[in-house]
Amino acid sequence: MKSVKLSLFLLLLPLLLVACVHTQTDQVYRSKTTLQTKQPVHRQQSLVVVIDPGHGAYDLGARNQYCEEKDLCLKTGHFLRRHLEQRGYHVIMTRSRDEYVPLKKRAAVANDARSQVLISLHFNSAQSESAQGIEVFYYPKGEPWRKKNSKRLAQTVLSRMVASTEAFSRGVKEGNYCVIRETKMPAILIEGGFLTHKEEMHKIRDDRYLDKLAHSIADGLVQYFEECK
Ligand SMILES: [Zn+2]
Numbered sequence: 162m163k164s165v166k167l168s169l170f171l172l173l174l175p176l177l178l179v180a181c182v183h184t185q186t187d188q189v190y191r192s193k194t195t196l197q198t199k200q201p202v203h204r205q206q207s208l209v210v211v212i213d214p215g216h217g218a219y220d221l222g223a224r225n226q227y228c229e230e231k232d233l234c235l236k237t238g239h240f241l242r243r244h245l246e247q248r249g250y251h252v253i254m255t256r257s258r259d260e261y262v263p264l265k266k267r268a269a270v271a272n273d274a275r276s277q278v279l280i281s282l283h284f285n286s287a288q289s290e291s292a293q294g295i296e297v298f299y300y301p302k303g304e305p306w307r308k309k310n311s312k313r314l315a316q317t318v319l320s321r322m323v324a325s326t327e328a329f330s331r332g333v334k335e336g337n338y339c340v341i342r343e344t345k346m347p348a349i350l351i352e353g354g355f356l357t358h359k360e361e362m363h364k365i366r367d368d369r370y371l372d373k374l375a376h377s378i379a380d381g382l383v384q385y386f387e388e389c390k
Pocket residue numbers: 215216222223230283284
């Protein structure tokens with residue numbers, strides 16, 4: 162009887178060892194999985210976004226009898242900052258008050274911070290009162306990876322903005338603007354609507370609309386970073 166028990170034990174021993182090793186491996190795997198699920202949060206916190214509200218001080222930008230572009234850019238910039246910080250991004254603004262910052266200095270702020278992206282905020286004007294809608298520019302030359310990612314960022318942000326506001330899409334365009342040309346990371350310049358279009362101006366004058374624009378820009382950025390993983 163003793164020899165039968167011994168044989169059974171010897172038979173079962175390898176199985177027990179396998180089960181034990183498997184449990185340990187599983188624990189190691191689980192702890193790795195836990196780390197992996199936490200990783201995006203850590204990664205997100207280390208992502209730096211530079212927001213560049215256009216114009217400032219004596220550089221008014223576009224204007225009409227109701228408002229000046231420099232103020233709209235700054236308001237939208239503050240809204241965008243809040244939405245991005247709520248999502249855990251580190252945000253740097255090229256200006257956070259009504260001041261004049263030279264264009265090359267704005268690009269240098271993003272380059273020095275080694276930010277992942279730069280978002281420049283503007284509003285539009287035109288001779289024709291019928292011109293309306295949102296357009297997003299990227300710089301089409303230089304490093305191929307930067308050009309490709311700038312274009313992708315522009316497409317993602319524009320589609321989110323248009324979906325959220327139902328504004329007319331003027332599309333993604335190539336532009337040779339200093340802040341998107343002189344920066345080393347993917348960069349876009351958003352024209353958020355026309356101050357010279359009656360109905361669009363009516364919407365833009367409302368801070369809730371600017372906040373909606375900012376929210377959709379943040380959604381576009383989040384989507385862009387998700388797709389970059
Ligand atoms: Zn402008």
